[in-house]
Every structure is written in structure tokens, then in C-alpha cells.
Amino acid sequence: MAIQKLLIANRGEIAVRIIRAAQELGIATVQVHSAADADSLAVKMADEAVNIGPPMASKSYLNIANILKAAADTGADAVHPGYGFLAENADFADAVEAAGLIWVGPKGSAIRVMGDKVAARVAAQSAGVPVVPGSDGRIDDPDQARALALKIGFPVMIKAAAGGGGRGIRIAQDIEEFDRLLPQASAEAKAAFGDGGLYMEKVIERARHIEVQILGDGTDVIHCFERECSLQRRRQKVWEEAPSAALPQAMREKLCASAVALAKAVQYRGAGTLEYLYDDASGAFYFIEMNTRIQVEHPVTEMITGIDLLREMLRIAGGQPLRYKQADVRLNGHAIEVRICAEDPAQGFKPGPGTISTLKVPGGPGVRFDTLLYQGYTVPPFYDSLLGKLIVWDETRAQAIARMARALGELEVGGLPTTKPLHQALARDAEVQAGKFHTRWLEPWLDQNADRLGEEA
Amino acid sequence: MSKQILSPLPGTFYSKPAPDQPAFKKVGDTVAVGDVIGLIEVMKSFHEVAADQAGTITAFIADDEEPVMAGQALIELA
Numbered sequence: 001m002a003i004q005k006l007l008i009a010n011r012g013e014i015a016v017r018i019i020r021a022a023q024e025l026g027i028a029t030v031q032v033h034s035a036a037d038a039d040s041l042a043v044k045m046a047d048e049a050v051n052i053g054p055p056m057a058s059k060s061y062l063n064i065a066n067i068l069k070a071a072a073d074t075g076a077d078a079v080h081p082g083y084g085f086l087a088e089n090a091d092f093a094d095a096v097e098a099a100g101l102i103w104v105g106p107k108g109s110a111i112r113v114m115g116d117k118v119a120a121r122v123a124a125q126s127a128g129v130p131v132v133p134g135s136d137g138r139i140d141d142p143d144q145a146r147a148l149a150l151k152i153g154f155p156v157m158i159k160a161a162a163g164g165g166g167r168g169i170r171i172a173q174d175i176e177e178f179d180r181l182l183p184q185a186s187a188e189a190k191a192a193f194g195d196g197g198l199y200m201e202k203v204i205e206r207a208r209h210i211e212v213q214i215l216g217d218g219t220d221v222i223h224c225f226e227r228e229c230s231l232q233r234r235r236q237k238v239w240e241e242a243p244s245a246a247l248p249q250a251m252r253e254k255l256c257a258s259a260v261a262l263a264k265a266v267q268y269r270g271a272g273t274l275e276y277l278y279d280d281a282s283g284a285f286y287f288i289e290m291n292t293r294i295q296v297e298h299p300v301t302e303m304i305t306g307i308d309l310l311r312e313m314l315r316i317a318g319g320q321p322l323r324y325k326q327a328d329v330r331l332n333g334h335a336i337e338v339r340i341c342a343e344d345p346a347q348g349f350k351p352g353p354g355t356i357s358t359l360k361v362p363g364g365p366g367v368r369f370d371t372l373l374y375q376g377y378t379v380p381p382f383y384d385s386l387l388g389k390l391i392v393w394d395e396t397r398a399q400a401i402a403r404m405a406r407a408l409g410e411l412e413v414g415g416l417p418t419t420k421p422l423h424q425a426l427a428r429d430a431e432v433q434a435g436k437f438h439t440r441w442l443e444p445w446l447d448q449n450a451d452r453l454g455e456e457a
Numbered sequence: 458m459s460k461q462i463l464s465p466l467p468g469t470f471y472s473k474p475a476p477d478q479p480a481f482k483k484v485g486d487t488v489a490v491g492d493v494i495g496l497i498e499v500m501k502s503f504h505e506v507a508a509d510q511a512g513t514i515t516a517f518i519a520d521d522e523e524p525v526m527a528g529q530a531l532i533e534l535a
Contacts, residue, residue, distance in 0.1 A: 036524065055524045056469060342500065351500035353467055381468040382524065385500040 002318040003027050003078040003102055007071045008042065010082030011061060013372045013388055014294070015042035018080050021310035030074045032067055034060035036380040041372050048074055055382040061085045064092050068099050078102035078317060084384070087293040088115055104317040105270045106216075106292050113266055114290040118161045118199050124287040127265040129258045132277065132286040134201035142182060145200065149178050152202045158182060160189035161197035168192060169235075171203060204286065206438040207277035209237075210244050212259035213301045215312055216268035217322045223256040224305045225331050227297055231426070231442045233349070238419075238442060239426060240297035240337045242304045245397055245435030246280045255285055260326075262287070271298070271313050277439075296339070296389065299370060303335035303393040334397040336404050338426075340371075341385040344417035345446075345453035353381040358414035362407040366393040366400075369411070379416060387418065397435065401427055417455075425452050460510045461530040462488075464519070468499035470506075470531060472521040480521070482532075487513050494532055497525070510534060 005028040008015045015031060019042060022029050031046035036055035043049040050070040053060035060066070062085060071079060079096045081087040081104070093108040105111070114120045118138050124131050133152045138161055139145040149156045149172070158181055160168030170185045172178035182198075190196035209232065213224040228244035229237040243252065259274040273291045278284075298309050307324065315323065343349040355378045361369050371388025373379075379387065392407055394400040405427040408420055426432050431441070446453075464470065472480045472495050482494050488508045495506045512534030519531045 056522060351502055353500060381466070381499045383500065 001077075001102075002320075003104075003314055005030060005074070005076045006078045006080055006104070006314070007032060007067070007074070007076035007101075008046065008080050008082065009061070009067050010080070010085055010087070011037055011040060011042060011372075011383065012386060013370050014082040014296070015040075016045060016372055017310055017370055018082060019045045021308065021314055024308075025311060025314055027314065030070065030076045032061075032070050034382070036382050039377065041374055041377070050074060055380065057085065057383065064095055068095060071096075071099065071101055076101065078104055078314075080104040080313070081293065083291075083293050083296060088291070090115065102317050104313055106266075106268055106272065110266045110268060111292045114272075114292050116161060117159060117289060118197065120290055121199070121287075123265060124262055127258075127262040129262050129287045130285060132201040132204060132288065135199045138197045138199055140197075145182060145198075146175070146178065148200060150175065152200070154178075155203040155205075157201045157203050158185045159199055159201065160185070160193055160195070161199055162189065162193035162195040201288075204277045204279055206281070206440065207279050208244065208246055208437075209275065209439050210247065210255065210278045210285070211273050211275040211295075212256050213295075213298070213309070214259055214263045214268065214272050214274065215307075215309070215316070215322060215324075216263050216270065216272070217316050217320070218267055218269040220322050221260050221263040221268055222322060222324055222326045222329060223260050224301050224307055224309070224329055226252065226255060227300055229297060230437050230439050231432075232439055233442055233446065237297060238339060239423065239432075240300055241397070241400075242300035242335050243331060244278075246278065248283075251278075251283060251285070258285075258287070262290070270316055271309050296386070297337050299368060299389060299391045300335040300337045303366075303368070303391060304331055304333055305329055306332070333393055333395045334400045335391060335393045336397075336400050337389050337391045338404065338408070338423040339386055339419065340388045340390055340411070340413070340423075341419045342379055342387050342416050343385050343419055345419050345422040346450070346455075347417075349419075350417075351381075351385050352417040353379045354416035355379075356413065356415045358412055360410065360412035362390065362410035364407070364410075366403055367407045368392070373413065387413065390423075398433070401433055421453050421455055422446075425449060459515065460512055460534040461518070462494055462506070462508055462510065462532040462534065464497055464525045464527060464529050464531050465506065466497045466499050466504055467527045468497040468504075468525065470519045470521070470523050470525045471496040471498065471503075472517065472519075482514055484514050484516060487511075488532075488534060495519075506531065 029046040052066040086092040090108040090111040231239040368391040
């Protein structure tokens with residue numbers, strides 16, 4: 001049944017993005033918000049707004065009972081979780097459906113399988129998708145773990161089975177370090193995630209982060225090509241592109257086909273992303289994890305395919321089959337997204353909430369700015385620092401970088417520090433322009449270029 | 458006149474290093490300059506609040522997990 005009234009269980013720029021998609025489909029919107037977000041752009045844009053609690057996320061955006069009550073009180077018939085917060089919480093997905101509402105996302109059971117790193121790895125292997133050499137499942141016996149670490153070779157990554165977002169990861173360079181870290185990792189995983197389960201993976205040095213966007217309707221699955229997100233700081237993506245500059249066409253086809261095979265194996269419904277490491281020296285790729293939700297960097301895929309992923313999510317959740325066959329999805333040109341955050345790159349990325357005194361948004365062909373900002377808005381200190389995403393499209397990668405530099409020059413956000421100077425420096429960098437980077441490229445670059453990251457005069 | 462320790466940043470005040478651990482300081486404790494009296498979470502990053510004055514704590518003005526503004530009083534000292 002088509003969605004009539006959608007509750008957005010999120011905030012910030014993604015809430016704005018979801019409301020836009022709903023409006024274009026004639027769907028009414030309910031924006032839930034914390035006491036700190038009463039003035040947010042999403043609240044202003046939505047048809048209705050409901051205060052669901054105090055500023056702390058655990059008391060508002062993570063409060064399942066209050067969100068479900070807001071849905072009942074407003075007569076919403078569907079819930080979109082966005083990204084972060086409850087987006088990959090299988091219990092929330094089940095609770096939404098148990099309340100008789102449409103969950104805009106995959107079944108709770110699919111979230112559970114793909115959200116557990118070990119189960120996801122097993123699912124990938126049985127779908128014929130290569131995974132990083134490591135343990136075949138959870139490791140509970142320390143002696144067995146030790147033998148396996150010696151077999152796969154150092155450095156070895158010890159990960160929490162229930163971890164995610166770069167948390168709960170330790171790297172051992174040799175067996176002495178491994179012996180020291182293994183008990184620590186287990187205790188930390190138990191404390192942080194309530195599950196001491198661990199697994200191990202070989203560290204792939206100088207790998208690229210490449211991920212495949214998929215859309216499924218529970219029966220059919222298509223891919224919308226890949227994104228490359230190798231420029232990362234503290235495992236957080238900073239600059240994202242589609243397509244990857246490093247992937248030969250034959251490899252692209254193999255990688256995307258493997259993502260479709262895995263998503264089909266779990267009867268995936270909705271939008272999802274399969275993340276891989278790609279070793280461009282050997283041409284090998286390895287599945288690392290699946291995100292069972294829309295991602296921050298989805299716009300670059302929209303720009304190269306012309307597919308509105310958020311609208312498709314709402315259509316699929318409303319019961320429509322996929323409107324695209326794989327052959328309909330064409331890769332056209334090149335897109336880049338940079339994350340504009342309220343952080344000062346000249347001062348160790350210190351966060352800086354504040355009031356927006358001036359806002360000049362770039363325009364012109366091939367430029368898009370997905371943001372939560374408006375002039376006079378006070379950015380609250382309680383949530384993450386993402387202010388918006390500047391996205392450009394052009395015919396070639398080189399032309400897209402030039403367009404990004406031009407658009408960044410037009411962007412003015414006054415009243416707080418932003419990461420704009422970082423992106424301007426990246427756009428000028430010869431290695432970035434040549435596409436010569438990997439997931440550990442950016443951090444040493446930041447150390448070497450610290451003096452070039454201030455606001456330009 | 459009583460002395461106060463102010464929040465250097467806007468965000469969420471925590472009086473404990475972690476939810477399952479005891480508070481950094483409690484009423485009646487003496488505080489030396491430089492002692493950590495709490496944490497402020499700003500945009501998902503945590504900053505220690507160090508005392509800029511010495512004394513004995515007479516009251517917590519901000520509760521654990523309370524949203525605070527920059528310059529808002531957290532603790533009163535005698």
C-alpha cells in the first residue's frame with residue numbers, strides 16, 4: 001500500500017532530503033525532533049512536527065516508545081529512519097512493523113544478518129563474494145585465535161562482532177601485541193556492545209574503500225554502480241566520488257555483480273550499500289560489510305545515474321516493484337561530494353557549534369548543496385558536526401574537480417568554522433587530482449599540510 | 458562570595474567519566490586548580506573540564522547529562 005503520511009525518525013540534512021522526496025511523491029510528512037531541534041529546517045519544512053524529548057539523543061532520537069507514540073498520535077503510516085540513530089536497529093524495524101506501520105528499509109531479519117559482522121561474512125562467502133582473509137566466524141578460543149593469526153599473517157585486525165562505524169577495532173603488528181590485545185578487545189567489546197564476540201581479519205595495506213549501491217524490492221536487486229570513499233580521517237569519510245577512478249571496467253562489472261548476488265541472497269528490500277576494500281596493486285577486492293540503510297554519500301550515485309534513491313526507497317516501501325531493470329541504469333559522467341562540517345581543520349578539527357551569520361550557497365550547472373542550514377540558524381552542540389554536503393557533477397573527473405573548486409569558492413558559511421578550507425586544499429592537490437590515494441593517505445597528508453588548512457584571506 | 462566553575466563550551470555536561478563509573482567529584486570534595494571536574498560533549502567529541510580555581514564543592518549547579526551553554530556555571534565552590 002502506498003505511503004500516505006511519513007514520519008521521519010532522524011534530523012539534520014538527511015531529514016530535509018527525505019522530506020523533499022516525500023513532497024515530490026505527494027506524501028505528507030511528520031518530523032519528530034528533540035527540544036534542541038525545534039528551529040531546525042526539517043521541522044520548518046515538514047507538514048507536522050512532534051517534540052519527542054530532551055536534547056540528548058538517547059532520550060529523543062533513540063527513544064523508540066516516544067517515536068512510535070508520535071506516529072500513532074499523528075496518524076503516520078510509515079517511518080523512514082535515515083542514517084545513524086535507529087537506522088540499523090533491527091528491534092526498531094520490528095517494532096515499527098508490529099505497530100502496523102511501514103518500515104522504509106529492509107526486514108529486521110536482513111538487518112540482523114548483515115549487521116552482525118560474522119554473519120555477514122558467512123553470507124558473503126556462501127554467495128561467492130570474496131572476503132578479507134580471516135576467521136571463518138566468531139573466535140572464542142584464544143589458542144585457536146593465535147594459530148589463525150599466525151596463519152593469515154600480520155598485521156591482523158581484531159574486530160568486535162557487534163561493532164561498527166570504525167569502533168571496536170584493534171590492530172596487532174606481531175604475535176606479542178596480539179597476545180596483549182586479544183583479551184582487551186574482548187573485554188572492551190563486552191562493555192561497549194554487550195557482546196564480547198570477536199573476529200579477525202588480515203589488514204590490507206594501501207587499500208581503497210569502494211562501495212556498491214544496490215536497490216532491491218525483496219525479489220529483484222539492481223546495482224547503481226560504485227562509489228569510492230578512500231579519503232578518510234579517523235575512519236570517517238571526508239570526500240566521496242562516483243565512479244571510482246581506480247576501477248577498470250571489467251573489475252567494475254565483477255564487483256557490482258558480486259554485490260547484487262549477496263543482496264539477492266538475503267532477499268534485500270530497499271536501498272543498501274556493500275562496502276569493499278580494493279587492492280589496486282593486485283586487482284583483488286574483498287567484501288567488508290553491508291550498510292542496510294541510505295548512506296550520507298548517496299547523492300554522488302544519484303548524480304551519475306539520474307536515479308532518485310530516496311524516492312525509490314519510498315516507492316519500494318509502499319509495495320511497488322523496482323521500476324528499473326539493470327540495463328536501464330547507466331553510468332554518466334563523474335560526481336564528487338565533500339562533507340562540510342562545523343569543525344576547524346586548522347585546529348585539529350575542533351568542533352564549533354554556533355549561529356549562522358551569513359550563508360551563500362553555490363549555484364550554476366552541476367552543483368547541489370544538501371544542507372540543514374539557513375541564515376540565522378543556531379547549530380546545536382548535541383549532534384554530529386555535518387552541516388551539509390556539497391556535490392558536483394561533470395562529464396569527466398578532472399572537470400568535476402575544477403567545478404568543485406569553483407563551487408567551494410562560492411560557498412560562504414559565516415559564524416562558525418567549517419571544513420571548507422580542507423576541501424579547497426584537497427581539490428588543489430596533485431595526488432588527489434591524479435586519483436592516487438588509499439584509505440591511509442589522508443591522515444599523514446593532514447599532518448604535512450596543517451599550515452594550509454586555515455580559512456583563505 | 459562563592460566561586461563557580463563555568464563550562465568552557467556548549468554541549469552536554471557529564472559528571473562521570475562513564476555511565477557506570479563514580480563521579481569525578483562530589484559535594485564536599487576539595488578541588489585543586491587543574492583537577493578534572495567533568496566532561497562536556499560537543500558534537501560527539503568529549504572535552505575535559507579542568508578547574509580554574511581551588512576550593513571545596515558546595516553544590517553541582519549542572520546535573521549529570523544536562524545540556525549547558527558556554528559560560529554557564531557547573532559547580533559552586535567555597
